[in-house]
Amino acid sequence: MAVYMNEVSRTFGEYLLIPGYSSVECIPANVSLQTPLVKFKKGNKSPISLNIPMTSAIMQSVSDDTMAISLAKEGGLSFIYGSQSIEYQAQMVNRVKSYRAGFIVSDSNISPEGTLDELLILKKKTNHSTVAVTIDGSSRGKLVGIVTSKDYRVSRMALGTKVKDFMTPFEDLICGNKDTTLKEANNIIWEHKLNCLPIIDGEQRLISLVFRKDYNTNKKNENELIDESKRYMVGAGINTRDYAERIPALLQAGVDVFCIDSSEGFTEWQKIVLEYIRKNYGDTVKVGAGNVIDKEGFRFLAEAGADFVKVGIGGGAICITREQKGIGRGQATALIEVAKARDEYFNETGIYVPICSDGGIVHDYHITLALAMGADFLMLGRYFARFDESPTKKVNINGNYMKEYWGEGSTRAKNWQRYDLGGDGKLSFEEGVDSFVPYAGSLEENVGLSLSKVRSTMCNCGYLTLPELKENAKLTLVSSTSIVEGSAHDVLLNDSRQML
Numbered sequence: 001m002a003v004y005m006n007e008v009s010r011t012f013g014e015y016l017l018i019p020g021y022s023s024v025e026c027i028p029a030n031v032s033l034q035t036p037l038v039k040f041k042k043g044n045k046s047p048i049s050l051n052i053p054m055t056s057a058i059m060q061s062v063s064d065d066t067m068a069i070s071l072a073k074e075g076g077l078s079f080i081y082g083s084q085s086i087e088y089q090a091q092m093v094n095r096v097k098s099y100r101a102g103f104i105v106s107d108s109n110i111s112p113e114g115t116l117d118e119l120l121i122l123k124k125k126t127n128h129s130t131v132a133v134t135i136d137g138s139s140r141g142k143l144v145g146i147v148t149s150k151d152y153r154v155s156r157m158a159l160g161t162k163v164k165d166f167m168t169p170f171e172d173l174i175c176g177n178k179d180t181t182l183k184e185a186n187n188i189i190w191e192h193k194l195n196c197l198p199i200i201d202g203e204q205r206l207i208s209l210v211f212r213k214d215y216n217t218n219k220k221n222e223n224e225l226i227d228e229s230k231r232y233m234v235g236a237g238i239n240t241r242d243y244a245e246r247i248p249a250l251l252q253a254g255v256d257v258f259c260i261d262s263s264e265g266f267t268e269w270q271k272i273v274l275e276y277i278r279k280n281y282g283d284t285v286k287v288g289a290g291n292v293i294d295k296e297g298f299r300f301l302a303e304a305g306a307d308f309v310k311v312g313i314g315g316g317a318i319c320i321t322r323e324q325k326g327i328g329r330g331q332a333t334a335l336i337e338v339a340k341a342r343d344e345y346f347n348e349t350g351i352y353v354p355i356c357s358d359g360g361i362v363h364d365y366h367i368t369l370a371l372a373m374g375a376d377f378l379m380l381g382r383y384f385a386r387f388d389e390s391p392t393k394k395v396n397i398n399g400n401y402m403k404e405y406w407g408e409g410s411t412r413a414k415n416w417q418r419y420d421l422g423g424d425g426k427l428s429f430e431e432g433v434d435s436f437v438p439y440a441g442s443l444e445e446n447v448g449l450s451l452s453k454v455r456s457t458m459c460n461c462g463y464l465t466l467p468e469l470k471e472n473a474k475l476t477l478v479s480s481t482s483i484v485e486g487s488a489h490d491v492l493l494n495d496s497r498q499m500l
């Protein structure tokens with residue numbers, strides 16, 4: 001006979017936290033949001049810790065290299081989507097690892113044989129006033145000069161004038177080299193009253209540009225997530241098919257951690273991938289697995305060698321797995337059970353396997369609830385899709401700015417070749433939708449605001465660290481009528497309240 005779970009499947013919106021005693025030290029500025037990303041033995045520290053408990057979802061519409069750099073600056077981590085060719089994914093990883101804050105790869109370049117007319121068209125297109133003159137007009141070509149608006153006057157020069165006849169030539173430029181740090185670059189900029197410092201290699205090829213005006217925005221963020229070589233950290237999604245080719249290529253590109261990306265991870269496929277990694281790389285390569293929604297699933301992946309386990313089926317905003325296949329579980333209930341399994345596993349083995357709550361976050365306070373219920377960190381898709389840094393188009397719909405957002409199980413993402421059932425029949429139904437989400441501005445501002453709410457709630461409850469929160473939090477279930485009581489009610493609102 002079938003097994004029936006006694007517990008109702010619940011979501012975050014059905015819970016609230018009960019505040020506890022707060023001492024005078026309990027202020028948001030004293031709260032640490034540091035959290036382990038990968039497993040560690042009792043008494044040790046996790047080899048990789050996040051500085052904020054946020055990761056961005058393994059999705060085409062969320063996590064590319066731009067997102068990864070922005071999130072790592074704030075202390076979190078992106079998992080670059082795997083539903084693309086190995087080559088493109090490795091290039092994205094490589095761009096994150098080779099990114100140096102403040103060092104910009106020039107997107108406005110022209111050859112010395114180009115004309116003033118072509119220069120004006122280029123500037124209109126890129127909106128940048130500094131143009132690098134390279135021998136072949138490429139961003140990495142041999143640098144022969146720079147053009148800024150000080151170098152020409154449209155009213156007095158023929159549009160056919162060659163760039164080489166009015167650029168500031170290389171001999172008159174001050175340049176940095178590949179070892180120049182941001183601090184040194186800025187010192188040179190100040191000393192010589194420059195607006196821009198080109199960085200070149202030993203063969204005079206352009207590497208990047210450092211601009212005076214970017215200095216303040218590129219000062220070190222103390223929360224940033226960096227590796228031993230001070231490069232931003234980045235993760236990557238992998239699948240259970242081409243892993244033997246994908247993993248080495250991504251390692252070569254410098255990836256810090258993998259996550260096996262699947263809607264359902266309690267499978268032999270995932271065990272095979274975990275075994276492959278342990279056999280070929282031992283414990284040096286870190287890999288998360290999932291998704292699971294019960295204790296059996298957690299234990300299976302922990303025993304198979306996962307460095308963290310991802311929790312959640314069907315809770316994502318664009319996910320229709322529950323409707324289509326009838327599998328899944330309320331995100332809160334799944335998380336609570338898996339957190340208990342993680343603690344039991346830790347007590348038995350002395351190995352702490354962090355868990356990631358993936359999906360189901362609608363309001364900022366859900367983040368705090370998930371952490372209180374035992375999540376070590378979260379994976380968010382819709383949340384990050386709304387920002388400037390997500391890879392999708394910003395569009396205007398009925399006067400409102402929106403960003404495109406589609407699920408990895410949607411036809412739009414599924415066009416990627418791996419999506420079949422392993423046999424000859426192609427999967428004929430979707431598990432995700434193609435949608436829009438309200439545009440919300442920059443990642444930095446939004447993450448700052450969301451986490452200020454998390455810190456503030458932690459202070460209400462009297463906790464300064466995430467382990468304290470999850471060990472001591474007091475939670476209550478709410479009735480549907482008390483949910484109504486918790487929102488503005490029985491008044492006529494005179495403003496338009498924003499979701500999130």
Ligand SMILES: NC(=O)c1ccc[n+]([C@@H]2O[C@H](COP(=O)([O-])OP(=O)(O)OC[C@H]3O[C@@H](n4cnc5c(N)ncnc54)[C@H](O)[C@@H]3O)[C@@H](O)[C@H]2O)c1
Nearest residue numbers: 240241261262263264269312313314321408409421422431
């Ligand atoms: N978290 C969620 O609720 C959720 C729900 C739906 C989809 N998604 C996302 O959609 C994407 C696709 O997920 P998925 O579960 O369909 O992908 P998947 O590749 O894990 O599974 C697709 C199918 O292929 C089979 N399979 C896996 N490896 C195989 C191999 N080596 N040989 C033969 N068959 C194999 C699996 O058993 C499964 O039936 C992922 O990005 C996933 O995260 C997530």
